[in-house]
Amino acid sequence: MTYMKTLSAALMASAAMATAAAACEVTLRSADTHPDGYPTIEAVKYMGELIQERTDGRICIEVFHSAQLGEERDTIEQTRFGVIDMTRVSMGPFNNLIEETKVVSLPYIFRSVAHMNTVMDGPIGEQILAAFEPHDLIGLAYYDAGARSFYNSQRPITSLADLKDMKVRVMQSDIFVDMMDALGASATPLPYGEVYSSIQTGVIDGAENNPPSFESSGHFEVAKYYTLDEHLIVPEALVMSKTSFDKLSAEDQEIVRQAAKESVPHMRALWAEREKASTEKVLAAGAEIITDIDKTPFIEAMVPVYEKHVTTDVLRDLVERIQATE
Template identity: 65%
Template sequence: MKIYRNTLVGLLATAALATAAAAQECEVTLRSSDTHPDGYPTVEGVRAMAAEVKEKTEGRICIEVFPASQLGEEKDAIEQTQFGVIDMVRASFGTFNDIVPETQLFSLPYLFRNQDHMYKVMDGPIGDELAAGFAEKDLIALAYYDGGARSFYNSQKPIDSIDDLSGMKFRVMQNDVFVDMMSALGADATPMPYGEVYSSIQSGVIDGAENNYPSYDSSGHAEVAKYYTLDQHLMVPEVVAVSKLSWEKLSPEDQQIMREAARNSAVIQRQLWADQEKASEENVVADGAEIIKEIDKTPFIEAMAPVYEKYVTTPEAQDLVKRIQETQ
C-alpha cells in the first residue's frame, strides 16, 4: 500500500509539473466558456481554433476551453466576458437578446431558407454589422457557429403541407414568438417543460413537439413521435466572442491570427454539426421514424406575415430582415 501511495504521489507530482511547464510556454492563456459537454461540436470548434492559434503564434497564445458550464451558464459567462473575468465565450444568439437587440430577429421563424442561406448571411456584410453591435457591448465577435435547425415531429401522421398542422397540439418553448408561429400555422401551441414532452406525447396530451435531429434522437422522442418533418422553421446562430479587454491586450498581428483561426473553426464546427445530425437521422430512421423532407415551405413562410408584422416593428429591423431574406 505504501509503495502504491508513493507511486501515485509521484505520478501526480509529475502531472502537476507537466501542466505548469505547459502553462509557462504560453505568454497569454485565454479562458473560453461553453455550456455544452465535452466533445460537443461547439466545444470542438473552439478547440480547433485554439490549436491553430497556438501553432501560428508558436505557442505564445493558448486558449483553454472549459465545457459543461464549468465557468457558469451562458448568461453569467457572457457577463463575465464583458467584464474581462473570462476571456472568451461561445453562446447562442438567444442569450444575447437583452444585450445586442439585433439578435432578437434571429428567433423569427423561417428567417433562413436553409443552412447554406444562414452561412452566407452570417459570413457576409450582415455578420460584420452584427459584430459592430457586439463590440458596443465590450464583446468582439469572431465567428458564427451553427446551432442547428428546429423542425416538427408528431405521433399522428406525416406533415406534408401546412394544412396537415391544422388543429394539432405541439409543445413549444415558453416564447410569445413560438406561440404566435403555431397559431399562424393553424396549430395549437402548448408550452411545457422539456422533461414532460415524452410522457405528454405518449399519453396524447400533445401530438408532438419541435427540435433539431440530435435532440429528437437523444431525448427518445422518436420512440413516441415517429413522424419528423424537416421544415427547419428556426435556425438560431451561435457566436464565439472575446472580451474587449482581453482583445485589446493583443497585438494587431495576433488579433488577425485569432480572427482567421475563428473563421476556420466555424467551418470545422459546422461540419461536425452536420455529421452529428446525419448520425442522429440514421439512428431514428433505424428505430422506425419516418422523415418527411420534400415539402413546399412557401405556404409556411407566407403564413408568417402576421408574426413578422407584430415583432418586426422598426424601420431598421424591417430593413435588416429584408436584406437577410434577399441574400443569395
C-alpha cells in the same frame, strides 16, 4: 442559477483544468452547452490549436462543454462580465439584448442553409457581429446550426391543425414564443437541459431543434416524431468578452479573430458529417422523420410575427437585404 453559483462553477472548473494549461501565459476559457465531440466544441478546440501555434504557445483555449459553466443565458452574462472569456451561444438568447440578432432568428428568413451561410459570411454578417460590441462582447464568428424542425411525443405534424394547443419548448426568445403562438401551439420557454425530463413527464409535448441536437440530447428517445419543416435556420455566435479581448495586444487580437474565422469551414464539415450520422441513428432507433409537409400555411402564418418584430429601419433594411441575397 444565481450569479454567485455560476461564478463559483466557473472558478472551480477553471481550477480543475489549470494544470493542463499551465504552460500558457494566457488561458481563454470557452463555454458551450453541447457535449464533448459536438461540432461546435471541436471547432473551438481547432481554433485553440491555431492560436496556440501562432502565438508560440502563449495563448491557449480551455473548452468547457456540456453546460459545465451554466446554460446559455448564464454564460452570456458571465462573458459580458469577464468571468469567462468566450462562449458559443444560439442567437435566440441574444434577441432581447441585441436588436440585429432578431432578423436572423425570424422564421423562414433563410431559404436554405446555403443561403444562410452566404448571408452570414458577407457584409450583413459582419454588421451583426459588430452590434455585439456595445454590449461588452466581441463577435468572432458564426457556426452552422443547421435547420431547426419540430419533434414531439404525440403525433406526426403535417399541418397547422396538428400543432394546435401542443406544448412546445422554445428558447427564451420573444420571437420564438410569438412564432409558436402564430402556429396555434403553446410556447414553453425552458432551459435546454430540462427538455428531456419535461417531455418524459408530460410537462411539454415536444420541442424544436436540428437533427444533431435531437440525437445528442437523447430527445428522440422520448419524442419520436420529427417533422422536417425547417422553420428556423439560425446561425450560432461565437463571442468573446470585450474585457478579455482588450487585454490582448493588437497582434494577438488579430490572431484570435483570424483563427475564429478559420474554424468556421472546419465546423461546417464536421456538421455535415454529424447531421448525416445523427439522422441515421435516430431512424435506426425507431424515430419517424416526416418530410411530407406543405410549408406554405406555416410561412403565411408568420406575417404577424414579422409585423411585430421588424419595427425599425435597421431591421427592415436587413430583412430586405437578406431576402435579396442569392
